[in-house]
Amino acid sequence: MAENIRLMQGNEAVAEGAMIGGLRFFGGYPITPSTEIAEILARRLPKVGGKFIQMEDEIASVAAIIGASLTGSKSMTATSGPGFSLMVEGIGYAYMAEVPTVIVNVQRGGPSTGLPTKVSQSDTMQARWGTHGDYIAIVLAPQSVRETLDLTVRAMNLAEVYRTPVTLLTDEVLGHMREKVTIPEEGELEIINRQKPDVPASWYKHFEITPNFKSPMASFGDGYRFHVTGLTHDEEGFPTNKSVEILAKLTKLRNKIMRYLDDICQIETDGMEDAHVAVYAYGIVARAARQAVQMARARRMKVGQIRPITIWPSHDKKYREIFSSKNLEAVIVAELNQGQLVYEVQRLVPKHVEVISLNRFDSELITPAQILNKIKEVR
Amino acid sequence: MSMTSHPKPDKTGASHTDSESIDRYEIRLSGSGGQGLILAGVMLAEAVATVDGKNCVQTQSYGPEARGGASRADVVISSGEIYYPKPMQLDLLLALSQEACDNYYRDLKENGLLIVDSHLVTQVPTTRWIGIPFSQLARHEIGNTMVANVISLGAICAISGVVSEAGLIEVVKRRAPRGTEEKNLAALQLGLTEGKKAKDRIRS
């Protein structure tokens, strides 16, 4: 058997993807069920000259990776719900200060300290709305171990391209599950590094507002000597109270992501052409959905599947197109929570399409049988 | 590609397919924490994935306590793509404790295969089962109770054929703690032999 085939755990795949993507700095704080990511990177990073540090808490972890990223290192942290709650302060800062960072949230049961060793998708909305202030989050959610690896690389790429924090949202089952994985060969996955300025220091504006909303990013130590702050700032980074500058900054933060939804948003659909019923689910639940759809189709039921891979931002236009599929009568939204993404679907379906919530929050996965039963109920 | 090429346990009739799940074989290794069942699950899955070349997902369930609580590892094997990662209806249940047997027996398919530690599981809820005294064999034949998990892997291989012998040998060599390779390989061989015997008992 080829050496590049391995039985790999989801959390291991995050670490593997991070190494492939060029990670050079990890700052983290131990928390179940994400800890393997830190453990593996503690071993691997120094071997390539990278840095691993265990900080005193999650607030410090996200602060450290922002600091590291400002010196030019690709940086990441990993946590679970309770840690993510502490990290939202830093995530908001990274968004405002436009610092590329990757945050992995291996979801466990909540609220509060909840269920450390059990699966959940109850941080779906937190990943979108966790931090205060208007905010556009980029959140990716894999469904398999190999996709965890791929999306870790993609999360790093998106962070660098859009100069923003990107969250990879997995869960306890995906994080701990082992699956056969073919490790990508060198060059197989696209690796993107941040764009550096080529202007003289006196011309450089760290937060320049350009026509395409993308701006090159110098590192501390490159000779540009810029100012970074979480206060609302002008193009040079200095705090401002001028409404014109405030509007320009906040509009840029929004547009630099919302103008690129076609690039950022990945949505997978299957069998939607003739589907009367669609199952909408992300991450680990999408696999139960896929199984259920196969079963339903084996029974000659016209059922399709929609799987958001990029959970946030929502590509409203694309979803509206999908939900306008001509035979579609109902969408079943299956989630491991009390109903979160279902509101997004409700917002976007045509009036005649029924939206049905299928929720499970007893720490077990939604099973294909549960989804199949729901499909049968609809018909 | 299907899995019909694998020898099937005729009498117990564990089949690899039914209308609900095509081309899937689902195994649960269950017992108490500390019996090495999660490691056994990982070894089984690794043999299937990296040596036999089939698709395979291994999941697990455990409480916060590392020792003593209920513990289980699930392995789903398929030549095709595996969608749902956890078992839906078990083809094979290994139970190394009475509690595990009681809890998970109902997850077994109608014709599924139940293998129990005949020393630790004294009340079996069916007449269709295979009993092998894994823990006693580990203690008396190998001299280390810790290898009961590897003996059971050998038995699963011999009885179900869902994993190759070569695969298990390779993985046991890879995963066994340094200095215990021989003991673990001996345990594997013992499991293979006991498994074959048990299978013949059913046939005859």
Added chain:
Amino acid sequence: MAQRSDITHKYLRAKKKFPNVWCAGCGIGIVMGSLIRAIDKLELDRDNVTLVSGIGCSSRMPVYLDFNTLHTTHGRALAFATGVKLANPKMHVIVITGDGDALAIGGNHFIHSCRRNMDITCILINNQIYGMTGGQFSPTTPTDSYASTAPYGNKEYPFDIPKLAEAAGATYVARGTVYHVTQLDQLIYDGIKKRGFSLVEAFSNCHTYFGRLNRLGDSVKMLEDMKKNALPLKAAAKMPPEKVQGKLLTGVFCDVEREEYCDRYDALIQSLQGK
């Protein structure tokens, strides 16, 4: 003095950022002057100097200075600085913080930074109160002093900053005041030069809040009191304890050698890479 201000102006973002936010007579500007002179004397390449700060009056300092400057969230300056330093150990990382920023909301980061011993210089400007938010009591507000959230006097006990830093493992700990500027220049200079975590407490005045609420007079009066109340450690050592009681001890509290974190991590990288 003309020469001194020439040096200062070399490092200011003079055209961009002035006037500053500080009240007339505030001590923070004096600390900024000391910091500039220390950096100038050390002849540091300013491209390789990063100033990191949190939130509060003192934390506004980096914006006025022409280095790499990072103004972060409340209490987290040391955590951000840790990332900057470890990712780029060539960088001279200096943290500017205040008593509320470093010791209340950032208390955890403070003790762990002392313990970790990364080569970071932390200049903690202690004015015994939250100035920016309007005079609330801080972890260094003396017991029974008044603050806007201690209208009947402060019921808590203050931190002793040098003791806290030393106990937590800082390799260089010193205290100066904004009255004793020459000494403060030297302490900051030595702190930056020290390879390891350095803590320099710069005792300062907030006449706007602490002074007003406690009837301590204006800025000049508070500086004069600082002059009267300060006692060098060396002198204190020769005095009977009752005479030292209530004095503001200044000087170097601790200066020990301990292998620095980034050096240790770099050695790990070298050994793993077989160099």
